[in-house]
Amino acid sequence: MAAEREGVVIIHPPSKMLERERMVPPLGPLQLAADLESDGYEKVRVIDVGGDKLDLEPLMEAQAILLSATTPQYLEAREICRAVLQERGKKGLEYPTLAVGGAHATYMGSLLLKDGWDYVCVGEGDLVVTPLVEGRVASGLVLGGQVGDLNTLPMPAYHRIDISQYRRSQEHKPTIPIMTSKGCPHDCSFCSNEVWGRRVRFYKPDYVVGLIKKITQLGVEQVVFYDDDALINPGERLQRICKGIEPLDVTWRCNTHVNTIVNPRAQNLGVLEMVRDAGCRHISLGIDGVDDESLSYLRKGTTVARCKEAVRLVKEAGSYVKVFLIYIPRRGDIYAQKMIDFVKDTDPDFVQVSVLIPMPGSDMYSHPGEYGLNFRKSEVDRFYYCGPKGVSGDIGMLDEEDHHAIDYLYRWLSDWRESKPEMPI
Ligand code: SF4
Structure with a gap:
């Protein structure tokens, strides 16, 4: 020792x-x-x-x-x-x-x-x-x-924490996060993926299945895949993971990119049906922009038509779908209304709205002028927006019209959420 x-x-x-x-x-x-x-x-x-x-x-x-x-x-x-x-x-x-x-x-x-x-x-x-x-x-x-081969790492020490104190909601059972890959190949203008990089490294199917078995031995039946895009490699590797976890009777959720879902190869392989049958109940999509101009501004590498199609495909496959959207400063009520229209049009099961935060390390943080932004960089860690907590930390990025638009948007979303069933995981 x-x-x-x-x-x-x-x-x-x-x-x-x-x-x-x-x-x-x-x-x-x-x-x-x-x-x-x-x-x-x-x-x-x-x-x-x-x-x-x-x-x-x-x-x-x-x-x-x-x-x-x-x-x-x-x-x-x-x-x-x-x-x-x-x-x-x-x-x-x-x-x-x-x-x-x-x-x-x-x-x-x-x-x-x-x-x-x-x-x-x-x-x-x-x-x-x-x-x-x-x-x-x-x-x-x-x-x-960066660790070259993730499969050489020991499995996370879940036994070091009291799992029973964790609940995704009051009714839900304890849920444990895992990662089946690290890295994101996308290049969104506001995001920095410097920790894990743009090259995606994968855990082997045996490692993932072994990890989930270990989790079930702790009496936990719900798992969150924290990968930036858990479905990015929809071929044999994902098939082996799904086959391995199907008999374990766990319920899980994951994040993926719109382009991954609408990709014809993924559709031909029946990826959404395969993950649903393996226990995936909920897929989150980082859509972020609600028209082609904002998607281009955020460098999402996709179109609003694809975003709508991705939401439709997840719903059609029978999983719950959550979408993340971003309010972009200086766009005011008109953009807030576009966000509302997108939600009405696509009717996802859950929506989470944030205000744009140019993360340190992102292109937007390094070159704010190119994005029409002006903010105090050194204070970016004071700025956040999340649901009922509202906007905190004035870093000079939002004006009065923005605050009005955000309030309007959030009030509308609160009412909208009331009409939705609670997500199972
Ligand atoms: S926002 Fe998501 S999709 Fe875009 S670079 Fe970051 S992790 Fe990747």
């Missing part, structure tokens, strides 16, 4: 983007916990802060405190960093080592070192987490890179 001070604590900060905390266990921290376990660490604690107050005192004996944060989680992560640094200062300790990784650290890199972290990890943390905890790498920026 590796030498340990008092173990390693991995913290998942709350996210402002979520309507509700603790819907599913945090996959990134559970993967890091598994990486450490496989290197001989037994004292690994995963804390999903959610709405709880974090009690730092018992954590100060740890060898290292690791945080994984997306952009909407970063301000909370920084608060935790400051609190630990303060405690360290008061007690005259050099430990616990403080490290941050995840999407925001990957976009921002060494800029985050000013917040006091001992380490900022860029890219995937799997290969560097143990050397970092053991102080075998120089402090500062750590380049995690």
Whole structure:
């Protein structure tokens, strides 16, 4: 067993983007916990802060405190960093080592070192987490890179967290997230896929089926595929996964791209019917734009006709369909009405609307002028929009007309949602 001070604590900060905390266990921290376990660490604690107050005192004996944060989680992560640094200062300790990784650290890199972290990890943390905890790498920026063969990774340490505290809704049973691939080949102007890159790496069917078997052994019957596009490779690999999980009697949902669904090859292979028969009850589509001009602005690489066709095909196959849409600043009520018309026209089962956030690392963030945008880049982690929480953080991107349009849109959506049955997963 590796030498340990008092173990390693991995913290998942709350996210402002979520309507509700603790819907599913945090996959990134559970993967890091598994990486450490496989290197001989037994004292690994995963804390999903959610709405709880974090009690730092018992954590100060740890060898290292690791945080994984997306952009909407970063301000909370920084608060935790400051609190630990303060405690360290008061007690005259050099430990616990403080490290941050995840999407925001990957976009921002060494800029985050000013917040006091001992380490900022860029890219995937799997290969560097143990050397970092053991102080075998120089402090500062750590380049995690990408894992070449995902199948060499241990399965996420789901046993490190109390699964029963997670519910996607009050009525639903616990649901566990998995990934069957990493990476996204698309190039949306507002998105940065720097952590996993544009090359898609796949877990083998045996790994995926084995992982889902392990999940069912925990008594969990619902799984969320977190892949950016879980159906992107609709051939033999997906067929083997579906065949392997069909007898396990799990219910699952996944994300996919419009073009994947309308692709004639996928249709010929009967992909939607195949995944439905293997337990897929819900497919989410990142449609984002509602006319050809906005789809081009967002660089979605598709057309509104294809978007409508994709929604129709999922419904026809008998799965629930959720669509993500993005309100684009400075488009006002006219665009909000177009979004409403799109929803009326396609009649999906669920709609989630966000306000455009140019993610650090995206083309839109790097060249806002080319997109007619003007905002304070350094404050982008303060800005979010999600359902009832509304818009927060004025970064200079929205004007009065935008706020009016967003309010109008959200009020309409609230009424519309009332008329819809709840999604099963
Ligand atoms: S928004 Fe989705 S489809 Fe577009 S690049 Fe990002 S992950 Fe890929």
